[in-house]
Amino acid sequence: MAISTHDLSPRQLEYVVAVAETLGFHKAAERCHVSQPTLSAQVKQLEDVLGVQIFERDRRRVLLTAAGAILVAHARRVLLELDDMIAAAKQLTEPRSGTFRIGVIPTIAPYLLPDVVPAVRKRFPNLQLVFREEKTDAVVADLREGRLDAGLLALEANIGEWSSSRIADDPFVVALPKGHPLARKKRVAASELEDEKVLLLDEGHCFREQALSVCDRAGTRETDVRATSLSTLAQMVSSGLGITLLPQIAVAIENRRGQLEVRAFTAPTPRRTIALIWRPQSPFAETFRDLADVFRSAVQTPHRARDQ
Numbered sequence: 662m663a664i665s666t667h668d669l670s671p672r673q674l675e676y677v678v679a680v681a682e683t684l685g686f687h688k689a690a691e692r693c694h695v696s697q698p699t700l701s702a703q704v705k706q707l708e709d710v711l712g713v714q715i716f717e718r719d720r721r722r723v724l725l726t727a728a729g730a731i732l733v734a735h736a737r738r739v740l741l742e743l744d745d746m747i748a749a750a751k752q753l754t755e756p757r758s759g760t761f762r763i764g765v766i767p768t769i770a771p772y773l774l775p776d777v778v779p780a781v782r783k784r785f786p787n788l789q790l791v792f793r794e795e796k797t798d799a800v801v802a803d804l805r806e807g808r809l810d811a812g813l814l815a816l817e818a819n820i821g822e823w824s825s826s827r828i829a830d831d832p833f834v835v836a837l838p839k840g841h842p843l844a845r846k847k848r849v850a851a852s853e854l855e856d857e858k859v860l861l862l863d864e865g866h867c868f869r870e871q872a873l874s875v876c877d878r879a880g881t882r883e884t885d886v887r888a889t890s891l892s893t894l895a896q897m898v899s900s901g902l903g904i905t906l907l908p909q910i911a912v913a914i915e916n917r918r919g920q921l922e923v924r925a926f927t928a929p930t931p932r933r934t935i936a937l938i939w940r941p942q943s944p945f946a947e948t949f950r951d952l953a954d955v956f957r958s959a960v961q962t963p964h965r966a967r968d969q
Contacts, residue, residue, distance in 0.1 A: 826953035
């Protein structure tokens, strides 16, 4: 018997995705705000229509079958397309309004958001931005699955193909403890870091990988101590445990007490490109380009500078 779209419902797809993500019918029913028998019946009905077993289940556990994994991926895309259709309709009737979920990596969030948020609020008062701080891989995964609408991160990371708008070029600088011999220089060449102990962020931070590539070229030794944030790195350097690399945007905050000696690199200066990214098929592309313009202006003329 031929299967048509009339035999399926978005609700069934939602239930299947919920079970796949929770690996439990009870938890999935709670997430979808329905009774477990209702959810189970709808999932079984979908399996019968498709002629494919999506889940293996017994009293102890639920497993996604190999065929089910393929179908769940399709279900996610269909639900995402439906969400985009509803969002597109809302944008047609109420442009530059609504709530947007934006993932931001930790080495950007505390340094850009204090300037960006007031600027967006002033330019687009009907837009509500909900920022979620995550590492790059989590931002990209959530964006791909539709749990985020956009991401604010560094393009140099391995993120795949996305629509994007550049916000700023962010040079790297060398952060040194007080009295360090390299502090006598106005600029530091990467090769001069060869004999230094360099402190870096923990695994999972894209800035770690970018800084590590600079250190590898210089033949620098990484210490066994790693930090979970740039703030911790700055404190460790000020305590004399080693030196580190910081993005320029972090210097004003992380060296606000003047506890570090900060020096620029000689050319070619290592840097990263901060950008706003979104799904190529997103109905909000025009809005995101406008947001990126506001972000860019806010970064170029930060509120802190204007208030001084």
